[in-house]
Amino acid sequence: xxxxxxxxxxxxxxxxxxxxxxxxxxxxxxxxxxxxxxxxxxxxxxxxxxxxxxxxxxxxxxxxxxxxxxxxxxxxxxxxxxxxxxxxxxxxxxxxxxxxxxxxxxxxxxxxxxxxxxxxxxxxxxxxxxxxxxxxxxxxxxxxxxxxxxxxxxxxxxxxxxxxxxxxxxxxxxxxxxxxxxxxxxxxxxxxxxxxxxxxxxxxxxxxxxxxxxxxxxxxxxxxxxxxxxxxxxxxxxxxxxxxxxxxxxxxxxxxxxxxxxxxxxxxxxxxxxxxxxxx
Amino acid sequence: xxxxxxxxxxxxxxxxxxxxxxxxxxxxxxxxxxxxxxxxxxxxxxxxxxxxxxxxxxxxxxxxxxxxxxxxxxxxxxxxxxxxxxxxxxxxxxxxxxxxxxxxxxxxxxxxxxxxxxxxxxxxxxxxxxxxxxxxxxxxxxxxxxxxxxxxxxxxxxxxxxxxxxxxxxxxxxxxxxxxxxxxxxxxxxxxxxxxxxxxxxxxxxxxxxxxxxxxxxxxxxxxxxxxxxxxxxxxxxxxxxxxxxxxxxxxxxxxxxxxxxxxxxxxxxxxxxxxxxxxxxxxxxxxxxxxxxxxxxxxxxxxxxxxxxxxxxxxx
Numbered sequence: 001x002x003x004x005x006x007x008x009x010x011x012x013x014x015x016x017x018x019x020x021x022x023x024x025x026x027x028x029x030x031x032x033x034x035x036x037x038x039x040x041x042x043x044x045x046x047x048x049x050x051x052x053x054x055x056x057x058x059x060x061x062x063x064x065x066x067x068x069x070x071x072x073x074x075x076x077x078x079x080x081x082x083x084x085x086x087x088x089x090x091x092x093x094x095x096x097x098x099x100x101x102x103x104x105x106x107x108x109x110x111x112x113x114x115x116x117x118x119x120x121x122x123x124x125x126x127x128x129x130x131x132x133x134x135x136x137x138x139x140x141x142x143x144x145x146x147x148x149x150x151x152x153x154x155x156x157x158x159x160x161x162x163x164x165x166x167x168x169x170x171x172x173x174x175x176x177x178x179x180x181x182x183x184x185x186x187x188x189x190x191x192x193x194x195x196x197x198x199x200x201x202x203x204x205x206x207x208x209x210x211x212x213x214x215x216x217x218x219x220x221x222x223x224x225x226x227x228x229x230x231x232x233x234x235x236x237x238x239x240x241x242x243x244x245x246x247x248x249x250x251x252x253x254x255x256x257x258x259x260x261x262x263x264x265x266x267x268x269x270x271x272x273x274x275x276x277x278x279x280x
Numbered sequence: 281x282x283x284x285x286x287x288x289x290x291x292x293x294x295x296x297x298x299x300x301x302x303x304x305x306x307x308x309x310x311x312x313x314x315x316x317x318x319x320x321x322x323x324x325x326x327x328x329x330x331x332x333x334x335x336x337x338x339x340x341x342x343x344x345x346x347x348x349x350x351x352x353x354x355x356x357x358x359x360x361x362x363x364x365x366x367x368x369x370x371x372x373x374x375x376x377x378x379x380x381x382x383x384x385x386x387x388x389x390x391x392x393x394x395x396x397x398x399x400x401x402x403x404x405x406x407x408x409x410x411x412x413x414x415x416x417x418x419x420x421x422x423x424x425x426x427x428x429x430x431x432x433x434x435x436x437x438x439x440x441x442x443x444x445x446x447x448x449x450x451x452x453x454x455x456x457x458x459x460x461x462x463x464x465x466x467x468x469x470x471x472x473x474x475x476x477x478x479x480x481x482x483x484x485x486x487x488x489x490x491x492x493x494x495x496x497x498x499x500x501x502x503x504x505x506x507x508x509x510x511x512x513x514x515x516x517x518x519x520x521x522x523x524x525x526x527x528x529x530x531x532x533x534x535x536x537x538x539x540x541x542x543x544x545x546x547x548x549x550x551x552x553x554x555x556x557x558x559x560x561x562x563x564x565x566x567x568x569x570x571x572x573x574x575x576x577x578x579x580x581x582x583x584x585x586x587x588x589x590x591x592x593x594x595x596x597x
Contacts (some may be wrong), residue, residue, distance in 0.1 A: 057353050107382050115353055117381045120373050126343040127378060130350020133335065137311075138355075157374070160343035168335070 002045045004216045009276035010082060011041040015246045016273050017078035017091055017280060023266040025095035028103070031256040032149060033075035035180040035213070035241040040079045042219045043145060047227070052084040057107065057115050063142045064131050066115055068124020069149035069178065070104040071258070077101050080113040081280070088280040122155025124148065125175055129161055132170040132234075143172045143227065151183030154192045159204070165234040166205030173234040174226045175206075178213065180243040182254040201236040213239030247272055281497050282472040284490050286454035292483075293391045293448050295427035297322025299434025300359055300389070304330050310438060312359045313348055315341045321361035321391040345371045345386075349378035352385040357438055360386060364393035364447060365406035372412055379443040380416040387437045388413075392450040393423070394534035395562065395579060396484060396572035405567035411539020413445040414512050420465055421512040423447040423533075423541075425486035427455040429509060432463035440465055447483065449534075451572040454487045457507075468515035470522065474504035477590045478522040478529045482508050482541050484576075485532040485560070491583035496590055503590060511541050519545060520552040528597050530589045532560035534581055558593035560585050 002010075014037050022028035044050070048063040055062065067076050074094060081088040086100070093099035100111040104119030116127050128146035135142055148158065165173050177197065185191050201208045207229050211222035219239070226235040243257065244250030247269040250261075261269060304310045304326050311333045312323050318336065327334035337344040341362055348358040360367065367390050368375070379386045390409060397405045413421050422437065422444065424430040430448050437444040444465075457469075471486065472493055481489040486507045493503035504522050508515065523529050529549060531542040542559040549555060562579055576582045 058355050060355070116349055116384070117377050120377045123342075123346045123374055123378055126346025126374075127350035127353075129343075130347035130352075131354050132350070133347065134351045134354030134356055137332065157340075157342040157346065160340035161346065164337060164340065164343050164347065167338075 007041055007045060007216045010045055011038050012274045013277040014041055014075065014078045014082060016270055016275060018074040019261065019266050019269050020279065021074050021078070021091055021094040022260045023263065024092065026260050027095060028074055028260055029071040029258045030074065030261065031182065031243040031250065031254065032069065032072045032178060032180065034245050034247065034250065035243045036072050036075050036147060036178040037246070038214050038216065038219060039147065039176060039178065039239050040075055042216060042223065044079045044083045046220065047223045048145065049142060052112065055085065055112055059115065059131070060138070060140060061142065064115060064144045066124045066128045066146040067105055067118055068146050069121065069152050070118030072147070072178070073103070073105050076105065082277065085113040086111065091280045121152040122157040125158055125161035126164070128173060128175065129165040129168065129170055132173040133168060135172060141172065143174055145174050145176065147176045147178060150177055150179045150181065150188050150194060150197065153177065153197070154194055162201065162204040162206065169232040170234045171230050171232050174237065175234065176237045176239055178241050179238050180241045182243040182257060184254065184257050186254055197238055205233060207231065207233045207235040209235065209237045211237055211239055213241035214245055281474065281493055284456040284471070286456055288455055289452040290427045290455050291450060291452050292424065292427055292430040293322045293450060295430030296389055296391070296434050296446065296448050297325055299431040301325045301329065303435050303438035304333065307357065307438065309355060310357045310359065311335065311351055312361065313337050313344050315339055315344050315362045315366065317362050321389055323361055341366050341371045342374050345374035346378055348386045349382055349384045353382070358386045359389050361389035361391060363404055364390040364409045365404060368409040368412050369406060376416055380419055383418060383442055385441050387444045387446055390445060390447045393447045394449060394483070395567045395575040395581065396449050396451050396534065398451065398572045398575065399569050401569040402566040407536040407562045407567060409447065410511055410535045410541065414539055414544065418442060419512065420444040420510070422465070422510050423483040424509045425483065425507050426453060426457050428459045429457045429463065432461060433509060436463040436465055449484055453484055456487060466510050466513045466515055468510070468518040469507040470518065471505040471507050474502035474526065476502045476526055476528070477594055478504045478506060478526045479532065479586060479590065480506045480508050480519065480529060480541070480545050481532040482511060484534050485581065488581070488583045489532055489586050492586035492590065495583065495587050501590065501594065508541060511544055514544050514548055516548045516552060519548055523549055523553040523555050527555045528593045529555055529557045530560060530586060530593055531557060532581070532586050536562040537564060556593050556596035558589040560589050
């Protein structure tokens, strides 16, 4: 079992990967990738029952993961590569013409680990509910995990899916919100006033867990509660996070939502993050 | 010319319902989803016989498309159903990303398409859906002629891997195609052979085209009628061969001009066999309340409109 220290080391390497990928591509979304890094690291290296060697889009006999907030692709690509879904050397091709690492997750390019495309927001929770329905029909007890953004939760379809999953009693569905409080145009509370998330999800009939998305003990405890639920309700984990977490000049601001650092900025950022597994 | 007999008026949506039930009996992987219009889109019999394989989604079409993608990628063959407008225009981006780009095995059962939805009026009468669905890479687009062919097309869609847009209608209309004919996606049917003009039609317009051909025959004009039930991929072979023979083409559809069967046929002919083409369509208009038959007549989407278009295009030969 991956220890807390090992998780922390993996996350540091993932953050380095994200910064180097986005810098080379000269575009991409570092802010949310850095805020969701610890959640994704815990999921793929400790929580999920999955096997990269036998994985298919159908995820039969495995847990499934969907990235609803597709712009967090750099974080997902790094975690998938580090978990063994494809060679880490391929991370250098992010956003290149012909790369399997499209700007947003694509299935057309058949990158292992990607079940459905995402990028146009608000759609992944519905798809995750569909996968959970299929697993229930097939008697497959595995879980479906899906990561959404808090800004993304301004999409009406998220709340359609919230009603549907609760009505269907999909208690093998675990949704997560990367609650970093930022979106492209500013703070979420200033842009659209999306507050009271805990109350909203509770009112929609979900189990709700609130956790610190940068503390592995808190993250694992939240997943423990979510996976033990089994009470006929889906579970939403609201992970309180910080956009740009791990790099002092990127942290806590929407300015780095969708902007690549310069070579100099990247070097300054990398100086703050330990190379633990070897850069790709 | 070959004559067709109306064996009893019925709605094409019931052809879909019968096809879905038969497909569901043959294949346990088939599931169906509705957005509060289960019985209107004729999913009721399937839902009754296979309650565990039917999912009621409520009035939330976007979620229905997304959940369908999730079921499909997990190995199910998924039929989602609603009125044509609500399962195309309302959810275009969901269809594009999760069904088209994701190439998932979802069949969009699109009922009450076109003007013949009738009295509810333009909010519910989409005349743009074929254009939207044709624009999505890899999407198969089908609008069968009658009950029998819609049932056969539903069975064919169930066996085809990938997204399919299956368009059908609300009112009782003549049922005239062979009930035992299998449906081949991408293959047009030459309903009756002729030498002076080709009439290409889909959906409810096929019967009107056959009626127009009978009138034209009495007037000394030999019309060849092609039932282009698969609009995408278009059967360019059958179309070009007919156009090369008749040198004049009419296209009739219960859809607006932009992006419909007419433009698909015109693009194909421009490339393979440039001949004069006349269009029978809704033009660039919205629908309105009225009876199905009354609306078709008012918009010129009937045998009389097709005959007039044939005479126009013959004058340009």
